[in-house]
Amino acid sequence: MPRQPAPLHPPELAPPAGAALDDWNLLRSFIAVYECGTLTQAARQLGATQPNLGRHVRALEKALGETLFVRRPGRLEPTERAHALYGVTAPMKASAQEAGRLLAQSGAGPTGTVRIAVSEVYAAHVVAPLAAQWLAEQPGLEIELSVSNRPDNLLRRDADIAVRFFRPEQEDLIAVRVGATELGLYAHESFLARHGEPDSFAIPEEAFVAGFDRETSPLAPLIKGPAPAAPIRFRLRTDAMLARQAAVETGLGVGVYLGDVAAGRPGLRRILADRFGQTMEVWLCAHPELRRSAAMRFVWTRLEQALRQRLGGPA
Numbered sequence: 001m002p003r004q005p006a007p008l009h010p011p012e013l014a015p016p017a018g019a020a021l022d023d024w025n026l027l028r029s030f031i032a033v034y035e036c037g038t039l040t041q042a043a044r045q046l047g048a049t050q051p052n053l054g055r056h057v058r059a060l061e062k063a064l065g066e067t068l069f070v071r072r073p074g075r076l077e078p079t080e081r082a083h084a085l086y087g088v089t090a091p092m093k094a095s096a097q098e099a100g101r102l103l104a105q106s107g108a109g110p111t112g113t114v115r116i117a118v119s120e121v122y123a124a125h126v127v128a129p130l131a132a133q134w135l136a137e138q139p140g141l142e143i144e145l146s147v148s149n150r151p152d153n154l155l156r157r158d159a160d161i162a163v164r165f166f167r168p169e170q171e172d173l174i175a176v177r178v179g180a181t182e183l184g185l186y187a188h189e190s191f192l193a194r195h196g197e198p199d200s201f202a203i204p205e206e207a208f209v210a211g212f213d214r215e216t217s218p219l220a221p222l223i224k225g226p227a228p229a230a231p232i233r234f235r236l237r238t239d240a241m242l243a244r245q246a247a248v249e250t251g252l253g254v255g256v257y258l259g260d261v262a263a264g265r266p267g268l269r270r271i272l273a274d275r276f277g278q279t280m281e282v283w284l285c286a287h288p289e290l291r292r293s294a295a296m297r298f299v300w301t302r303l304e305q306a307l308r309q310r311l312g313g314p315a
Helices: 024-036 039-046 050-064 080-106 120-137 189-195 241-248 294-311
Strands: 069-072 075-078 112-118 141-147 161-164 174-188 208-211 253-258 268-271 278-286
Touching: 024 039, 024 050, 024 080, 039 050, 075 080, 112 120, 112 294, 120 141, 120 161, 120 241, 120 294, 141 294, 161 294, 174 189, 174 241, 174 294, 189 268, 241 253, 278 294
Parallel strands: 112 141, 112 161, 208 253
Antiparallel strands: 069 075, 161 278, 174 253, 174 268, 174 278
């Protein structure tokens, strides 16, 4: 039996049906002609010349091996092939227009939403006032505050950026130390005027100490030297830090503050500094997406500058 000649192209190497379109201008011209119905109007829409668009359509027809338009009096009538081609290429026009809008916005400022994880106290006294400034400056920016005293997981994208009071352990995070503050015991001047400045943890019985309700945040690590002879009595108990501090600022008791926050609250004075306190490092952390997001980089830069200035951290 005579041997059959081998095919020029084995099946697995056969060239794909249809032509590869490497020149996107051909499709751009086709879309304009399809939508306008004439070369003249399409050329006016694209700011091109009519002969140039005619060449683009003919080149596309040659690549496809089919006619795309039939000449009628005063117009070009699309063929079935043209209708099918337009159905798959029309989204390109919308995508190009969206890309143009994004490019136009890139010079106007950051756009998009940035979620910041921050503690209750820092959200109220530090980040929210800063965010108000950023939003006034950048109309395309949106800020979400994830307010909690528990750390959010940035790698799971619970937040984009976080302010933390401990060194982060997740290796893939972007993190910088922006300074340090100190937890201390504070009282209002009106309290001290009535009771005098205490020299021990024996706070007058008629005054209250604002402390925790359900949180397991013992004060023992903050006590320097011998522990108090008797347990510290919390006559007002709540896990809401802002509520505790509001009570302290009425002048009826004492409570725990971060030093940089207390410095901005009128009438507060630190007490028992040699007996009670703890230095807290402040870290700014972000998801690796920071490198690709203009909005995240804007917020990060402004927040880092503000925290370093507030906490005296190195530039």
